[in-house]
């Protein structure tokens with residue numbers, strides 16, 4: 001049993017999330033709870049609801065040993081976390097439209113007519129997008145779910161660190177994914193903090209926002 005405490009209050013979830021780089025390595029996260037957190041994170045919005053995010057949960061000692069040389073500047077997180085979530089964007093995301101829209105029809109969220117119209121109008125468009133545009137699209141959607149996952153993890157009482165410093169050329173192949181299809185987005189280490197994350201400041205809204 002872990003001593004991880006869930007957090008109900010959204011302001012507390014938001015304000016207590018910090019990048020944590022050292023974890024209590026005795027804390028394990030069950031597959032059931034990791035699945036629940038991924039399901040909750042998957043409520044994130046995505047372009048045409050096509051959900052192009054794909055994940056590898058790196059939790060076994062063997063998988064972590066494989067990740068370590070690919071994340072040389074972030075070894076503490078890999079070594080001490082309960083798991084590292086590798087987030088990818090799937091460039092073949094239009095292939096899932098039929099399945100997603102059919103499920104929506106079965107659930108009563110969409111009529112058959114709307115499904116047929118959408119498939120007829122969106123699919124040729126999506127399939128004709130140049131790879132750079134698809135790449136842009138999956139990076140946005142997978143970025144949204146990554147943030148949502150970090151907040152969900154915090155609400156479950158865990159700490160995280162988004163990690164961009166890793167070998168993006170080799171990550172997909174190392175974990176058995178097709179690198180032509182799977183765009184690396186980020187790694188997210190997750191566990192229970194052993195050392196608190198350090199406070200960080202933000203630019204004021206006045207510096208980042210124009211009002212018209």
Ligand SMILES: Cc1cc2nc3c(=O)[nH]c(=O)nc-3n(C[C@H](O)[C@H](O)[C@H](O)COP(=O)(O)O)c2cc1C
Nearest residue numbers: 017018019021074161162163164165186197198200
């Ligand atoms: C896309 C992205 C990549 C990041 N890469 C790393 C990284 O490689 N190593 C690391 O220690 N932190 C990394 N960070 C964490 C940032 O340093 C951290 O979010 C920022 O300093 C603000 O601190 P906070 O997360 O505690 O609020 C990354 C954050 C993001 C969003």
